Amino acid sequence: MIHDIIQGVEHGMRGRRILVSHNQIAEKAIRLLNAHDIDVFFSPPYDPSDVVAKRAADLKIDGLMVRQGRIDEAVISASPNLKVIAKHGVGVDNVDIAAAAKLGIPVLRAMGSNSRAVAEHTIALVLSLIKEILPLDRAVKSGEWPKPTFIGKDFLGATIGLVGYGGIGRETARMAESLGMEVVVYDPFAPDAAEADGFATSDDIDAMLPALDILSIHCPLTAATRDLIDARRLAMMKNSAVLVNTARGGIVNEAALAEALGAGTVAGAALDSFATEPPAADNPLWAFNTLIATPHIGGVTYGSADAMAIIAAHHIISVLDGNAPDERSIARPTELSA
Numbered sequence: 389m390i391h392d393i394i395q396g397v398e399h400g401m402r403g404r405r406i407l408v409s410h411n412q413i414a415e416k417a418i419r420l421l422n423a424h425d426i427d428v429f430f431s432p433p434y435d436p437s438d439v440v441a442k443r444a445a446d447l448k449i450d451g452l453m454v455r456q457g458r459i460d461e462a463v464i465s466a467s468p469n470l471k472v473i474a475k476h477g478v479g480v481d482n483v484d485i486a487a488a489a490k491l492g493i494p495v496l497r498a499m500g501s502n503s504r505a506v507a508e509h510t511i512a513l514v515l516s517l518i519k520e521i522l523p524l525d526r527a528v529k530s531g532e533w534p535k536p537t538f539i540g541k542d543f544l545g546a547t548i549g550l551v552g553y554g555g556i557g558r559e560t561a562r563m564a565e566s567l568g569m570e571v572v573v574y575d576p577f578a579p580d581a582a583e584a585d586g587f588a589t590s591d592d593i594d595a596m597l598p599a600l601d602i603l604s605i606h607c608p609l610t611a612a613t614r615d616l617i618d619a620r621r622l623a624m625m626k627n628s629a630v631l632v633n634t635a636r637g638g639i640v641n642e643a644a645l646a647e648a649l650g651a652g653t654v655a656g657a658a659l660d661s662f663a664t665e666p667p668a669a670d671n672p673l674w675a676f677n678t679l680i681a682t683p684h685i686g687g688v689t690y691g692s693a694d695a696m697a698i699i700a701a702h703h704i705i706s707v708l709d710g711n712a713p714d715e716r717s718i719a720r721p722t723e724l725s726a
Contacts, residue, residue, distance in 0.1 A: 410455035417697035441466040461487035472707035474700035494713035498699035502687030507559035509686035513658035517630040544568035552607030597624040609636035619644035637662035646672040
């Protein structure tokens with residue numbers, strides 16, 4: 389277990405305290421927080437909520453910076469001093485926003501901090517699937533030589549459908565277009581944004597799916613988007629199409645996806661997030677060499693890690709200094725609760 393102190397001496401500490409639900413953040417952010425009389429403590433990633441709650445209570449924290457693990461009502465209510473929760477990133481499905489709102493504690497997102505990084509990861513996964521990189525790699529390493537019979541697919545002219553057009557969706561659309569792909573966007577909450585950027589849109593996801601070569605997910609996990617891509621919608625896709633999810637697990641029904649891959653209903657999939665993280669070692673998806681799995685690191689690059697930590701630190705400093713939380717960054721229960 390990490391016993392958590394960065395800067396300062398464990399006995400006789402003064403100043404305000406925050407807990408990070410991870411074992412590290414960018415040094416720049418730590419220095420920034422320390423310069424504002426805020427001491428930084430850590431809780432290992434994916435610690436059980438009761439362990440995190442006890443640490444928060446023992447430290448009597450003033451702020452919480454969330455990276456990984458479930459931040460439930462027990463954690464949020466553990467310290468009577470808690471005034472702000474800042475997400476090291478933009479997805480807040482691991483935070484009980486309703487519980488925070490009930491206690492009057494704002495949950496603030498690091499908006500725009502990792503859009504470019506996640507979009508890059510999305511495009512890398514798309515190209516790996518289209519070019520069948522992993523199956524070819526495995527074939528060659530196992531002694532096969534599929535060159536005489538292999539015919540690859542083009543991404544020039546391929547149609548990519550994006551579900552969600554926030555910062556990440558916008559960056560992904562621009563990259564896909566630059567590679568020669570045709571982009572179509574489904575986002576009922578921002579119906580005009582994609583058109584304003586020159587991209588085609590659809591107001592009906594069911595109508596969009598049959599025409600796609602690539603389906604890429606970029607929406608938050610909410611009650612409305614949980615299992616959005618289920619067996620019925622997977623069956624609407626071309627059997628040559630591929631699916632990429634760099635958003636949140638739970639948006640794509642994993643059991644249905646495993647069945648679709650097994651039946652050849654879709655040609656391949658790449659997931660950077662899962663309904664349960666880390667996923668089980670016996671996840672049925674692991675049986676398919678047409679599946680690429682990465683450990684929810686699409687937004688984790690040197691640049692984005694610095695940006696996420698620094699933006700989150702600024703949110704914490706501002707609220708603890710008595711300022712109103714940034715309205716544009718607040719996660720609200722009515723918008724995001726899953």
